Amino acid sequence: MTTPSTAHRPYTRRISQIERGYLNAAATGTPQLIQMVVEGEGPIDPDALRAAVATATRANPGLAVRRRAALWRADGPLPPVTELPAGTGGFDAPFFHRDLDVVTGPVCEVGLVNGSRTRLVVRASHIVTDGRGLRMWLADVFRALRGEDPLGADAVVDDTHFRTAAGTVPPAPPPARIPRLPAILGTGSADGTALWLGRTVAGTPSAVTARVAAVLARHLPGDTGRVIVPVDLRRHDREVRSTANLTAQLVLDLARDDDWRTLHGRIVRALVHKREVAALSRDFLRDNPFANSLREAQELDGSSFPCTAIITDHGQVDTDELSTAEFRPTAFRTLPMLVPYAEMFLSACRIGEVTELTLSCRDRPGAREAGEALLDALEHALAGADRPAPAPTTSPHEDAPPCP
Known part of the structure; x- marks a missing residue:
């Protein structure tokens, strides 16, 4: 099954049932954020990173949305890049604990520490994306840094599309x-x-x-x-x-x-x-x-x-x-x-x-x-685990489920 590209019209999609669950969780005062940390050897130029983030976000517009009534619309700010002090070794700094507002944006931001070791931190609202989606965007950021074209992810489907794609689903009693x-x-x-x-x-x-x-x-x-x-x-x-x-x-x-x-x-x-x-x-x-x-x-x-x-x-x-x-x-x-x-x-x-x-x-x-x-x-x-085990033929796991 395929979905039409949104390359020639503004990116807009309906807020899904899953995403409404995360909006409710955020209403309890608990920030709903995904944070990924990449560490490594060698520098990342901040200006080159900002340009790569802009390129990747144009190809993945769901990371620049804002809430507009019952819709997400990609009219929000690009994810900003913040240069963090070289001594930022732990995760106690305010940067790691502040929330992101899905009404005003941005819904994603990047922190960069250049020092003896380079640390790249990506923070995004879990209300609008999940771990797989954020990794798609992050991979495009690095493609842009390497001078490659981003793959992009601009489909506007929601969970109802995948319910249909799943075909016949046996009912299950609620827990x-x-x-x-x-x-x-x-x-x-x-x-x-x-x-x-x-x-x-x-x-x-x-x-x-x-x-x-x-x-x-x-x-x-x-x-x-x-x-x-x-x-x-x-x-x-x-x-x-x-x-x-x-x-x-x-x-x-x-x-x-x-x-x-x-x-x-x-x-x-x-x-x-x-x-x-x-x-x-x-x-x-x-x-x-x-x-x-x-x-x-x-x-x-x-x-x-x-x-x-x-x-x-x-x-x-x-x-x-x-x-x-x-x-x-x-x-x-x-x-x-x-x-x-x-x-x-x-x-x-x-x-x-x-x-x-x-x-x-x-x-x-x-x-x-x-x-x-x-x-x-x-x-x-x-x-001490033995390697052999019966494993799923899919890689299903992602991030936290919606909260009531």
Whole structure:
């Protein structure tokens, strides 16, 4: 299935059901942002980067939209490029915590640190794009830096296109509402600030999502828990190039004794039965397993959660795609956002022969220590993992699902 190009008319598309979920999440006061960090050797010229960002955004106009009633319209500002001080080594600077306004724009921005190591930071509103869409745009930025033509992604379809493309989808019962689960990472009041903890794991094991979920199961404070696995709807029509937010969700219930093979099998069966598409056909409020109103979502105070974690696997990062004649990437990671109804967000990607894990949670007393202990357990499980495993034939995972 193909969609017509928008090259000869202004880029405008309807705000989708998925994107409205993220607008609701933002209304709770929790910024809905994707942040990707590329580190490497060799400089990136700031002026050349600004020109490349402009070229890439013209080819991917969804990264320059603003909200206009029920529509996104590409009449917003281009993503600005901010040069950050060479000493910006951690992620405590205000740049990493400020929100982006989808009404005024910009909906995307870039930070650049040139020093002994170069760091490129891309921040975008998750309301208007997802991880796959942002990586399309980022790849075009580097194509422009290399003097190549961008591939572009200007389709104006939304999730309804992919529901049709998926064909027959067996109905699935909505997940049951479950009591809120006590926090695993720390105790006491959380200040709403994101705490990001990272770990580099030697090796690139298969079935990372299931292996991470199995480790979480053993850390549950009770007998059961619940995780969400984001799924990229583009898998149902790979000819469409779009930077829109096209991430749906699989809800996966955990028991303390679940092993990764059991969980991996359940994920594969859910993908085969297109459960993430079935979820889009449910009544968003009545059948939502986390909150049935904005008021109920706002009452989630960060002390207990109806979802233990969101787990996303960004797959293999193509280092050639993010290179120039002067710059060679050596590390790639994401800084996952906080989600009102989930205690933590775990993101994985593979670059070269290592797996990068990043955990985000609310900063509270004991959270850092508990998070590091959890990463210790995850590193042990992944580093000792056997490579062979039954794996999906698709690469479904993306970013956080919509919040009620």
